[in-house]
Amino acid sequence: MPFASIRIITEDVARLADFYELVTGATAVRAGEVFAQLSGPGATLAIGSSRTVAAVPGAAEAGANRSVIVEFRVDDVDAEFERLRDAAPAVVLPPTDMPWGNRSALLRDPDGNLVNLFAPIPGAAPAAG
Structure with missing residues (x-):
């Protein structure tokens, strides 16, 4: 499928x-x-x-998500974070090296959904998200 x-x-x-x-x-x-x-x-x-x-009452509620992350793989997490930080209503996590081998920055979109900007750390074990 x-x-x-x-x-x-x-x-x-x-x-x-x-x-x-x-x-x-x-x-x-x-x-x-x-x-x-x-x-x-x-x-x-x-x-x-x-x-x-x-037509499907209760099926989806705007602005109520707390379980899904919209993720974007980027070339330079720090540069994208700086470019987008003022447009995002909230910064959840500034650029940080994660233990699973990615550098990530987490922002909220205007509806409060979590947005992850990430890139694999060179030489680290490959990982998604």
């Missing part, structure tokens, strides 16, 4: 799409006020209004 995308449900599609355009450098394809999609090599991030799941 091919992977299609991850969709974040929000009350403000434009605000979240603008943020992820800044993070990725990609331009979101927007379908009115209710949907936007950013596609890149190997992944698609979809952003949908809470109106897109209204």
